[in-house]
Amino acid sequence: MEIAYFLGCIMNNRYPGVEKATRILFDNLDIELKDMEGASCCPAPGVFGSFDEKTWASIAARNITIAEDMGLNIMTECNGCFGSLYECNHMLKEDKDKKEEINQVLADVDREYKGEIEVKHFAQILRDDVGFEKLSSIVEKPLNLNVAAHYGCHFLKPTEDIGIEESAENPSILDDLIEITGAKSIPYEEKMLCCGAGGGLRSRDIDVTLSYTKTKLENIQAAGADAIVNVCPFCHLQFDVGQTEVNKKYGTDFNIPVFHLAQLYGLAMGLSKEELTLDSHLIDADPALAKVLAEYDKLAAE
Amino acid sequence: MIFQGVFPMSVLERIKALFNGAKENVIKNISEEEVLDSEKENTSPKKTSNTSSSKDGKLDDVVSGTKTSESFTKKSKKTSAKKSDVKKIKVEKAEDKKTEDKKSKATSTTDNFSNLGKVSKNENVSNLEKDSKAKDTSNLEETSKDVEANEINTSKASDAEELPSDNKILEKEKEVESDEEKVSADEVSEEKSAKNNKKSDNMTLLTDTELLTNENIDKEFTKEFIDAGIESVDHCFQCGTCGGGCPSGKRTPYKVRQLVRKCLLGLKEEVITDDSLWMCTTCYTCQERCPRSVKIVEIVKKARNIAAHAGYMAKPHKMTGLFVITTGHGVPINPATKELRKRVGLGELPPTTHSFPEALKEIQTICEKTGFDTLIGFDKETGELKE
Numbered sequence: 001m002e003i004a005y006f007l008g009c010i011m012n013n014r015y016p017g018v019e020k021a022t023r024i025l026f027d028n029l030d031i032e033l034k035d036m037e038g039a040s041c042c043p044a045p046g047v048f049g050s051f052d053e054k055t056w057a058s059i060a061a062r063n064i065t066i067a068e069d070m071g072l073n074i075m076t077e078c079n080g081c082f083g084s085l086y087e088c089n090h091m092l093k094e095d096k097d098k099k100e101e102i103n104q105v106l107a108d109v110d111r112e113y114k115g116e117i118e119v120k121h122f123a124q125i126l127r128d129d130v131g132f133e134k135l136s137s138i139v140e141k142p143l144n145l146n147v148a149a150h151y152g153c154h155f156l157k158p159t160e161d162i163g164i165e166e167s168a169e170n171p172s173i174l175d176d177l178i179e180i181t182g183a184k185s186i187p188y189e190e191k192m193l194c195c196g197a198g199g200g201l202r203s204r205d206i207d208v209t210l211s212y213t214k215t216k217l218e219n220i221q222a223a224g225a226d227a228i229v230n231v232c233p234f235c236h237l238q239f240d241v242g243q244t245e246v247n248k249k250y251g252t253d254f255n256i257p258v259f260h261l262a263q264l265y266g267l268a269m270g271l272s273k274e275e276l277t278l279d280s281h282l283i284d285a286d287p288a289l290a291k292v293l294a295e296y297d298k299l300a301a302e
Numbered sequence: 303m304i305f306q307g308v309f310p311m312s313v314l315e316r317i318k319a320l321f322n323g324a325k326e327n328v329i330k331n332i333s334e335e336e337v338l339d340s341e342k343e344n345t346s347p348k349k350t351s352n353t354s355s356s357k358d359g360k361l362d363d364v365v366s367g368t369k370t371s372e373s374f375t376k377k378s379k380k381t382s383a384k385k386s387d388v389k390k391i392k393v394e395k396a397e398d399k400k401t402e403d404k405k406s407k408a409t410s411t412t413d414n415f416s417n418l419g420k421v422s423k424n425e426n427v428s429n430l431e432k433d434s435k436a437k438d439t440s441n442l443e444e445t446s447k448d449v450e451a452n453e454i455n456t457s458k459a460s461d462a463e464e465l466p467s468d469n470k471i472l473e474k475e476k477e478v479e480s481d482e483e484k485v486s487a488d489e490v491s492e493e494k495s496a497k498n499n500k501k502s503d504n505m506t507l508l509t510d511t512e513l514l515t516n517e518n519i520d521k522e523f524t525k526e527f528i529d530a531g532i533e534s535v536d537h538c539f540q541c542g543t544c545g546g547g548c549p550s551g552k553r554t555p556y557k558v559r560q561l562v563r564k565c566l567l568g569l570k571e572e573v574i575t576d577d578s579l580w581m582c583t584t585c586y587t588c589q590e591r592c593p594r595s596v597k598i599v600e601i602v603k604k605a606r607n608i609a610a611h612a613g614y615m616a617k618p619h620k621m622t623g624l625f626v627i628t629t630g631h632g633v634p635i636n637p638a639t640k641e642l643r644k645r646v647g648l649g650e651l652p653p654t655t656h657s658f659p660e661a662l663k664e665i666q667t668i669c670e671k672t673g674f675d676t677l678i679g680f681d682k683e684t685g686e687l688k689e
Contacts, residue, residue, distance in 0.1 A: 009633040012652035016639060020646045035653040038661025040630035045584065047622040047632065048674075050606040051615065053530075055674040059626075059665060095531070105671050109664040157586035158599070168590045193549055194585035201550075201583050203618035208581060211553045277642050 003125070004067035004074045004117075005033040008081040009041050010233035011260075017277025018233060021266030022077060022122070028138045028269065029130055033075070036066045042076075042084035045154070046200030049084065057098065058105040060088035061113040065106065068116050077122040077262060079232035080198070083154030086119040090161050121155060123231050123261060124164050127173055135180050139268045142182025144295035145288060147264070148225035148256075149174045149185045150216070150239070152232040153194050168192075177261060178229055181268035188223035190215065195230075197238035210249055213242045217254045227257040227288045229264050236260050244282050257285040267292065514569065523570035523608070530604050537594040538562045544588035544598055556581035558588050558598060565601055574609035580616065610677065620687055623678040627669050628685055630655025630662045 003026075011018045026033050040059060048056035064085060067074045076082045092099040093115045103112055126135060151174055159168045166173050169192060175185035196202070196212025216239075220228060230236050239258040247254055258281060259267070266276045267289075278285040527535045538559075545551050545559040556578040564573050573579060582602045589598045609615075622632045629635075631654065640650045655662040669675045679688040 007652050007654055009631040012643075012648075012654070013631060013633050013635040013639055013656075016643045016646055016648055019652075020648060023648075037653050038655060038658035038664075039653075040655045040661065040665050041626050041632045043626055044622060044632040047619050048626070049584075049603050050580075051610040051619065051623065052672060052674050052677055053603070053607055055669060055672040055677075058668045058672055062664060062668065105668055108671050109667050111664075153583070153585040158589055158597075160595070168586070192587075194583045194587075196549075196583060199582050199584040200580065200616075200619055200622075203622060204580050204616045208550065208554055209583075212549060212583070275646055277646060280638070280642055 001030070001129070002032045002034055002072055003120075004036050004070050004072040006036055006039060006042075006063065006067075006074050006076040006081060006085065008076060008078045008233070009044075010237055011077055015233055015236060015260065015277060015280075017266070017275065017280070018077065018236070018260040018262045021260075021262040021269075021271060021276055024269065024271065025138070025262060025265050029134065031125075031130070034070055034072060036063070036070070036074070039063050039066055042078075042081040044200075045080060045084045045087075046198055047203075050200055054101070054105070056084070057088050057091065057102050060084050061092060061102050061106060062109065062111055064089055064117065064119070065111045065113055068114055071117075073118045073120055075120050075122055075125055077231065077260070078234060079121075079152040079154040080234050082119065082121045086121075086162060089115070089117075089119050121164065121231070123155070123173055123177055126177055128164075132176065132180055135177070138265070139181055140270045141268055141292070141296065143264070143268055143292050145183040145226045145291060146186045146224060147178050147183045147227050147229045147259075148188050148220040148223060149178055149191070150195065150228055150230045150235055151192060152230060152235045153198055155231055174229070174231060174261070178264065181264055183229075183264065185229075186223050186225055188225065189219040191219075193219075195235040195238040195242070197234055197242065202238065202242075206245070207249070209238070210242060210246050213238055214246045214250055214252070217243060217246060217252075217256065220256060221254060225256060226291055227259055227264075227285075229259050229261055231261050233260065240281050240283050255283060255287070257281070257288040258283055259285070259288075514572070518571065519568040520570040521568050523573075524566060524568040526608060527565055527601060527604055530600075532597050532600045532604060534594070534596040535562060535566050535601055538566065538592075538596050539594060541593060543591050543593060544596075547587045547591050548582075549585065549587065550581045550583060554578055554581040558582070558602075561605065562596065562598060562601055565605055570608070573605050574612050574614055579605055579609060615678065617687075617689075620678040623674065624680060624687055627666055627675060627678075627680055630665050 005022075007019065023033060040063060042063065043056055043059045045056070048059065064074065074085060076085060092102060092113055099113060099115065106112060120129075151171060156162055156164055156166045156171055156173075157168050159166070164173070178185045193216055194212055195216060196209040202209045228239050230239065236258055239256075243254050243256065243258070246252060257278075259278075263276045263278065273279055273285060273289055278289070524535070527533075540559060540563060542559050544562070545557060548556070548558050550556045551558060561573065561579065579602070582599070584599050584602065586599055589596070592598060625634055626632050635651060635656055643652070644650050649657070651657045655665060666675075669680075674680075675682070680686075681688045
C-alpha cells in the first residue's frame with residue numbers, strides 16, 4: 001500500500017520528531033509513504049479560509065492535484081490540514097461551478113483538479129486501513145501511562161461532511177488508538193473542548209486562546225494525566241508552547257508532557273526521545289518517560 | 303379575563319379579608335410583599351424609596367393604596383416604552399468602533415479587544431437590568447391591581463362574594479391610564495435628570511444614533527450568503543443552542559446566535575465591524591448541535607471573507623498570508639528545526655515548497671491571480687507588507 005504523505009507546516013517545520021516517528025511507524029506497517037514534492041501550506045483555514053475562500057480553495061486544490069498526479073490518496077497528520085484538504089476536496093467534488101472556478105485559477109500553473117482521490121487522516125488510516133490487530137503487533141514496549149486524549153476540532157467535524165464514522169460529542173477512535181500502546185486513555189472534564197488556537201485566534205488574540213488552553217490543562221491535570229496525546233501539530237504546539245504561555249500569564253506551574261499520537265507510537269516502538277525530538281519540546285517529557293522506564297525496570301526485575 | 307386567570311385566588315382572599323375587617327393587615331401584607339420583591343430582585347434605589355414610603359405606614363387607607371398603584375403603573379409604562387425600544391436592535395456605537403478598529407491596526411489587538419469587552423459588558427448589564435425590571439414591574443403590577451381590587455370592593459361594597467367584573471376592572475384601568483398621562487410629564491423630566499447622572503440605570507436608554515433602521519439593512523449582504531450556498535442561514539429560528547455550547551461565547555463578547563441573525567437580516571456593518579467576529583475558533587460545536595442544520599461555521603467564514611475584503615484584517619493574519627506567499631508555508635522552517643531535522647535523519651528541508659522554488663512560484667501565481675496579494679497588501683518589490 002502507498003499513500004501520498006502531506007506534511008503541512010508545523011509538523012515538519014517545528015516538530016520533526018512527529019514526522020520521523022510516522023515514517024518509521026509506516027515502514028513497520030509495510031505502508032509506503034510517498035512524498036508530495038512541492039506541496040505547500042494546506043493553506044491555514046483560519047487565515048485563508050477566513051480571508052478569501054477562492055485563494056484557500058485554489059491552494060488546497062493545488063496540493064490535491066500533486067497527489068492526483070501520483071494517483072494516490074492523501075494522508076495528513078494535522079487536523080488543520082485535514083480540514084482544509086478534505087473540505088476543499090469535498091466541496092469541489094460536490095460543486096461543479098466551484099470546481100470550474102478553481103480550475104480557471106489552477107490553469108495558470110498548468111494544473112487541473114479532477115476529484116479523483118480521497119483525503120484521509122492519519123488516525124483514520126490507522127483504524128480503518130491498518131486495523132487494531134496489526135497495530136498491536138508493532139508495540140514493543142507497552143506504555144504505562146495515563147493519557148488525556150485531545151481530539152481537536154477539524155478531525156471529526158463537521159460530521160455531516162467528514163467521512164470518518166464517529167460521534168462528534170463522544171468519539172472513541174483516538175482513545176482506542178491510544179490504548180493499543182498500553183497507555184490508558186482517562187476521562188476528563190470538557191474533553192471535546194477546543195485547544196483555543198484555531199480559526200486564526202492564536203495569532204489574533206492570544207489571551208482568548210490561552211483561556212481555552214488553561215481550562216483544558218486544569219481539567220487534564222485534575223484527572224491525573226501523565227501526558228496529553230493529540231492528532232494535530234497545531235494543537236500540539238498550543239499544548240506545548242501554549243502551556244508555558246499559560247504558566248507565564250496565570251502564574252500556574254503546569255508541566256504536562258505533550259505527545260502527538262505518532263510520537264506515542266514511537267515510544268511504544270522503543271524510539272528514543274531524541275529520535276522523537278521530545279527533547280526540543282518546551283514542556284519536558286521526562287516525567288512521563290521516567291514513568292515508562294520505571295515500569296520496564298520493574299518488569300525486567302521480575 | 304387575564305386578570306382573573308392570573309391571580310383570582312389572591313384577590314378573592316383579600317376581598318374576604320377586607321370584609322372580615324382585616325383591611326389594614328392586608329395592606330401591610332402587600333407592602334411586605336413589595337419589600338420582599340424588591341429585595342429579591344435587588345432593584346434600583348428609586349423603587350426602594352417607593353417601597354419604603356409604603357412601609358412608613360402611609361398605606362393605612364385605601365387611597366394611599368391607589369397612590370402606590372399609580373407610581374407602580376408609571377413604572378410599568380416606562381418599562382413598556384423600553385421594551386419597544388429593545389425591539390429595535392441596539393447598535394454598539396458603530397462609529398466609535400470604526401475608530402477603534404483603525405486604532406487597532408496601530409495598537410495591539412488585546413487592547414482593542416478589551417474595549418470591546420467593555421462595550422458588551424455594558425450591554426449585558428443593561429439587558430439584565432431590562433429583564434429584572436420587566437419582572438419587577440409585573441410583580442408590582444400584580445400588587446397594585448390587588449390594591450385596586452380592594453378599592454373597588456370597598457367603594458362598591460354591594461356583593462362581597464363576587465369577584466370584580468371585567469367591566470369594573472376595565473373602568474378602573476381607564477382611570478389608571480389617565481393617571482399615567484398626568485404622570486408622563488414628570489417622567490420626562492425625571493428621565494432627563496437621570497440621563498445627566500451617568501451612574502443611573504438609564505444607561506439602557508437608546509439615543510437616535512444608536513438605533514438600527516431599515517437603512518442599516520443591506521439585502522445584498524444576505525444574498526452573498528445565499529449565493530455562496532449557505533442557504534441554511536435562513537433556517538435559523540434563533541433557539542440559541544449554538545450560543546449555549548460556544549466556548550468563545552463563554553470567554554468573549556462573541557454571540558454566535560446574534561451573528562447568524564444579523565447575517566440573515568443584512569446588517570452588514572454590524573457584522574463586519576465587530577471584532578468579536580474573529581473570536582470563533584471554528585470548533586464546530588455550534589454547527590454539530592444546531593437543530594436546524596444551519597452551517598454556522600460557513601456563515602462565520604463567509605462573514606469574515608466579506609469583512610476582510612472590506613479592509614477588516616488583523617496584522618498577524620496578514621503576516622501568515624505573507625509567509626505563505628514568500629515561503630509557501632504559514633509556519634516556515636527555522637534554523638533550530640533544520641538542525642533537528644538533520645539530527646533525526648530527515649532532510650534539512652522538507653520536500654515541500656521549501657525544497658522546490660518552482661512550486662513556490664506556483665503559489666505566488668495563484669495568489670496574484672485570485673488577488674490575495676493585493677488583499678493583504680503584499681509589496682512584490684520589497685517582499686513585505688505595504689503598511
